Amino acid sequence: MKIIVAIKQVPLRDSQFRINASGQWIEESDLNFEINEPDAYALEEALQLREKHGGEVIALCAGPERAQQTIRDALAKGADRAIHIEAGNLHDLDTLGVAQLLAAAARPEQPDLILTGLQSDDLGSGQTGVVLAELLGIPHSTIIMHTEVRGDAIRVKRELEDGWFQHIEMPLPAVLTIQSGSNKLRYATLMGIKKSKTKEVKRLQPAELGAAAPLSAKIEKLYAPFKTKQTQLFDGDPKTAAARLVEKLKFEARVI
Amino acid sequence: MSILAILEQQNGQWHRMSWEALTAAQHLGAELGLPVDAAIVGRGVTSLAAEAASKNVAKVWAVEHDLLEIYTADGYTAALEELIRGTHPELVLFPHTYQVRDFAPKLATRFSQVLVSDVIAARNEGGLVLVRQFFQGKLNGDIRPSGAGPHFASLQAGAWRGDRLAVAGAATVETFTPKLEAANIRQKPETPFREAARAVDLTAAGIIVSVGRGIKEASNIPLAQELATALGGELAASRPICDAGWLPMERQVGSSGQTVAPKLYVAVGISGAIQHLVGMKGAKTIVAINKDPNAPIFEVADYGVVGDLFEVVPALVEELKKAHQ
Ligand SMILES: Cc1cc2nc3c(=O)[nH]c(=O)nc-3n(C[C@H](O)[C@H](O)[C@H](O)COP(=O)(O)OP(=O)(O)OC[C@H]3O[C@@H](n4cnc5c(N)ncnc54)[C@H](O)[C@@H]3O)c2cc1C
Numbered sequence: 169m170k171i172i173v174a175i176k177q178v179p180l181r182d183s184q185f186r187i188n189a190s191g192q193w194i195e196e197s198d199l200n201f202e203i204n205e206p207d208a209y210a211l212e213e214a215l216q217l218r219e220k221h222g223g224e225v226i227a228l229c230a231g232p233e234r235a236q237q238t239i240r241d242a243l244a245k246g247a248d249r250a251i252h253i254e255a256g257n258l259h260d261l262d263t264l265g266v267a268q269l270l271a272a273a274a275r276p277e278q279p280d281l282i283l284t285g286l287q288s289d290d291l292g293s294g295q296t297g298v299v300l301a302e303l304l305g306i307p308h309s310t311i312i313m314h315t316e317v318r319g320d321a322i323r324v325k326r327e328l329e330d331g332w333f334q335h336i337e338m339p340l341p342a343v344l345t346i347q348s349g350s351n352k353l354r355y356a357t358l359m360g361i362k363k364s365k366t367k368e369v370k371r372l373q374p375a376e377l378g379a380a381a382p383l384s385a386k387i388e389k390l391y392a393p394f395k396t397k398q399t400q401l402f403d404g405d406p407k408t409a410a411a412r413l414v415e416k417l418k419f420e421a422r423v424i
Numbered sequence: 425m426s427i428l429a430i431l432e433q434q435n436g437q438w439h440r441m442s443w444e445a446l447t448a449a450q451h452l453g454a455e456l457g458l459p460v461d462a463a464i465v466g467r468g469v470t471s472l473a474a475e476a477a478s479k480n481v482a483k484v485w486a487v488e489h490d491l492l493e494i495y496t497a498d499g500y501t502a503a504l505e506e507l508i509r510g511t512h513p514e515l516v517l518f519p520h521t522y523q524v525r526d527f528a529p530k531l532a533t534r535f536s537q538v539l540v541s542d543v544i545a546a547r548n549e550g551g552l553v554l555v556r557q558f559f560q561g562k563l564n565g566d567i568r569p570s571g572a573g574p575h576f577a578s579l580q581a582g583a584w585r586g587d588r589l590a591v592a593g594a595a596t597v598e599t600f601t602p603k604l605e606a607a608n609i610r611q612k613p614e615t616p617f618r619e620a621a622r623a624v625d626l627t628a629a630g631i632i633v634s635v636g637r638g639i640k641e642a643s644n645i646p647l648a649q650e651l652a653t654a655l656g657g658e659l660a661a662s663r664p665i666c667d668a669g670w671l672p673m674e675r676q677v678g679s680s681g682q683t684v685a686p687k688l689y690v691a692v693g694i695s696g697a698i699q700h701l702v703g704m705k706g707a708k709t710i711v712a713i714n715k716d717p718n719a720p721i722f723e724v725a726d727y728g729v730v731g732d733l734f735e736v737v738p739a740l741v742e743e744l745k746k747a748h749q
Contacts, residue, residue: 181695184718185562194563262538263529290559293541295529298497302533307610308497310526327680328616329522335614349667385538385575388566390558392718399712399722403730410739413711414747416727421709423631423688424655424744 169223169317171214172274173247174284174296175207177231177238181289192387193259203238206285210346212353213315214283215246221317224248226277230255230269236369243364244356250369251277253377259387263291265380267299272377275304279341281322286311286345294345301343308343309336313350426482427453428513428574430504431464432521433472434495441519441579443586446479448546448579449517450590455548458514461485463507463600465500467493473597480592485511491604496611497527503602505534510600513574515552520578532576540567540577542698556580560697561720581679581702622674622682624658631657631688634677634704635665638693638714638733642670648692651737654744655688662694678703693733696721713737 179185179199186195203211214225227242229235230253239250253269255261261269274282282301287294294310301308313333314325323337327347356364374380400416402409417424429449432439446462453460459482464473466488473486487503500523508516508531518524520542532539544564545555554567554577569575626632633652639645645665652659659675666676677684679699689707694700696712696719704710705724712725713736722728729736 179559181560182716183559184716185559187563194559264533264536264538267533292557292560293529293539294525295539295541298526298529299533299538302530308530309611311522327522329679330683331622331680332616332618334616337612337614338610349664381536382571384536384571385540385554385567385569388553388568390563390565393557393561393564393720393723395723397724397726399725399728401717401722401728401730403717406729406731406735406739407742409729409731410736410743413727413729413740414743417688417709417711418747421688421726423709424747 169217169221169281170226170277170279171217171223172226172228172277172279172282173207173211173214173242174228174270174282174300175211175238175242176204176229176285176288177201177235178204178288178290181205187390191389193390201234201238203241204285204288204290206287206346206348208285208353209348209350210283210285211242211245211247212351213346215354216351217281217315217317223280226251226279228270228273229253230266231258232256239369240364241356243367243369244361245354246360247367249367251372252369253372253374255374261380262383262385263293263295263299264384267296267303268380269374269377270296270300271303273372274300281340282343284343284345286347297343297345304343306341306343307338308345309338310345311347312344313347315344425512425514426459426461427456427515427517428508428511429460429462430516430518431462431476432519432523433464433466433469436468436472438472439519439521440586441521441581443589444581444584445517445519445579446476446481447586447589448584450480451584452515452517452546452548452552456552461511461513463487463504465492465503470597470599477595477597478591478593480590481595483595484597486597486599487602488599489602489604491606491609494613495523496609496613497530498609498611499604500527501530501534502604502608504531506602507600508535508574516574516576518576518578520580524578528576528578535574537574537576540569540575542580543577544580544583546577557698560695562718580698582705619673624674626658626660626675626677626682626684629658629684629686631655632660632677632684632686632707633657633690633692634660634662634694635671635692636662636694637664639665642668645670647734647737650741651690651692654741655690657686657688660684662700691721691725692737694721695719696724
């Protein structure tokens with residue numbers, strides 16, 4: 169089975185963000201980056217499928233030079249090889265533009281399955297996988313908890329709202345977007361890290377992959393959210409803060 | 425030119441977010457000077473369509489086909505593509521449900537557009553401006569769709585109020601029968617199911633202490649339990665805590681867990697992602713304990729302690745014990 173896993177590098181979850189000079193994006197210079205969490209689960213699912221069915225796992229990543237680290241991490245965890253689309257400024261593209269790059273890079277590989285996370289921690293659009301499937305003309309399903317290959321089809325467990333689930337079967341090749349928490353993530357072993365250094369990383373330029381669609385939805389301005397509630401904040405010494413909070417809960421909110 | 429609101433139903437029951445989407449459509453219709461149409465997809469949906477026709481809309485499309493009885497991404501995309509090509513709406517609005525997440529990006533791609541997803545506000549400022557969250561709710565961004573329509577947007581749960589829906593008139597209901605072929609619907613869905621029944625009913629709890637990833641390790645969970653005990657409340661959690669098996673799934677609060685509205689909800693080390701907030705923002709009083717002053721949970725909190733939970737929680741337990749003496 170040939171599986172492509174589309175992964176993205178995003179700022180660490182705990183990052184503090186500052187808006188950059190353009191007002192349209194964040195200042196990236198003082199941030200640290202990691203693999204988008206749901207993509208880590210997509211990679212894990214791919215590695216488990218390979219362990220069951222044999223074949224190959226290819227990590228596919230569009231991003232600037234720094235994304236090399238995330239690609240190396242995926243190789244160290246067990247991906248066989250990688251494709252890096254060297255796109256300097258991903259946020260100059262919209263979801264369709266990014267999916268077009270991924271589709272152009274994936275097409276010649278003729279994968280049996282493409283996995284990706286259900287959404288990214290930075291943009292949170294939750295669309296790349298679905299759009300990718302449409303561009304490649306193959307079926308998809310989203311928010312997937314579990315997969316089971318059945319010959320030339322795949323049966324998946326999809327999460328629905330309010331604690332409901334559903335099984336869906338579709339022919340391969342297909343694209344699935346994977347939900348976080350569905351598996352236990354593995355760590356890279358020392359051996360894996362050593363091996364990753366010799367694994368192939370194919371570098372592609374966006375220009376080689378064809379023209380991206382013109383932006384149809386542009387970020388005009390980023391800013392801190394407005395508060396909807398008047399929050400009373402207590403900081404400083406934990407003991408004093410705790411005492412004031414208890415007093416408020418007792419005498420103002422009257423909930424304890 | 426019109427705004428088309430796509431309403432969601434399942435087995436003849438409305439998805440409650442349908443009315444939120446229609447409220448947003450009415451609001452934007454007034455701002456942009458566009459009539460509002462609604463569409464509902466399924467099999468045997470004419471009576472639901474008739475109900476929608478009383479909600480101050482210009483027209484309701486009942487998109488009917490045997491192959492639309494059960495939702496599939498391929499079926500819904502093909503049906504709505506045909507409707508939109510035939511009716512030329514300027515803007516297509518959806519509730520941001522799991523189902524919409526599954527097919528709307530595909531539909532937008534058919535028109536070389538992107539779906540602006542999970543939108544929290546919208547306004548007319550020399551054209552349409554849509555507001556959505558970035559970085560897990562830490563920043564907001566204004567998005568301006570450019571070029572010719574149709575533009576596509578899905579609306580976050582709770583961002584518009586379904587109970588503000590204007591009710592008036594009796595619009596025409598028109599049945600639209602798309603040309604669908606079974607062979608083109610590749611997903612074969614089975615019957616939805618629930619996992620084990622819930623032994624814990626958090627909805628009955630008056631006080632809930634909910635713990636998130638800030639707790640760091642399973643061995644620290646008793647700390648949150650102590651606070652719950654001191655308050656006489658139930659212990660709950662964000663999703664990653666239940667995914668990791670540190671607490672059972674039945675204690676998860678949020679869009680894929682339980683929706684609670686206690687008189688007091690204490691969020692300990694929870695960032696406040698929208699999927700968590702939808703499950704608890706109806707609480708009467710919300711307290712957040714978080715070391716990050718910019719955590720989105722503070723936007724819905726009445727009281728907040730900015731600090732290390734490993735110091736704040738024990739201090740709080742101490743104070744509560746004192747208060748009870
Ligand atoms: C389709 C879908 C469905 C989902 N359903 C749900 C759901 O039902 N329920 C749900 O909860 N989530 C759900 N999620 C996940 C959701 O998006 C978030 O990822 C999740 O809620 C984050 O959990 P958290 O706040 O515990 O963790 P994080 O976002 O990692 O936040 C941890 C917080 O702890 C704080 N912290 C860290 N250390 C300390 C310390 N020492 N003292 C004080 N504070 C500290 C940090 O500042 C941070 O704000 C869903 C996601 C998707 C895509």
